[in-house]
Amino acid sequence: MVSVNTLADSLNIPAISVPTGYDRVKTSTGATCESTVTSSAYMQTGFYDGNSEDERGFSTNDKGAFVSVIIPIGGAKRRVDCSRFATLELQAREIEIEQLKLELEQMRAMNNTSFSE
Numbered sequence: 001m002v003s004v005n006t007l008a009d010s011l012n013i014p015a016i017s018v019p020t021g022y023d024r025v026k027t028s029t030g031a032t033c034e035s036t037v038t039s040s041a042y043m044q045t046g047f048y049d050g051n052s053e054d055e056r057g058f059s060t061n062d063k064g065a066f067v068s069v070i071i072p073i074g075g076a077k078r079r080v081d082c083s084r085f086a087t088l089e090l091q092a093r094e095i096e097i098e099q100l101k102l103e104l105e106q107m108r109a110m111n112n113t114s115f116s117e
Helices: 004-010 083-116
Strands: 022-026 032-036 042-053 059-070
Touching (some): 022 083
C-alpha cells in the first residue's frame, strides 16, 4: 500500500497545508481574547509535474492537476467566541467617550460663566 505522502512526493504534489488564522480583540487594559479562524473542511487544488523512475528503471514524465478535500472526522470543535468580549469593550469605550464629552461641556460651561461675571 502506498501512503498519501509517498504518492504526493512521487508526483511532486505539495504536502497538505491547513489554512489557519485568528481574530484577536485587545482591550485598553491589556485583556485579550483570541479565536482561531479555520473552517472545519477545506479544499486544496493545484498542478504537478513529476519526473521519476519506477522500480524497473523506466522514466516517467507526469503532468496533471490535483484536488485534495479535507473533511475532519469527529465533528466541529468548539471555539472561543470573542464577539461578546468585543461588544462589551466597544460599549465601554462608547460610555467613556460620552463621559468625556459631558466633562468637556461642563468645563466649557464653567469657563463661559467665569468670563461673563
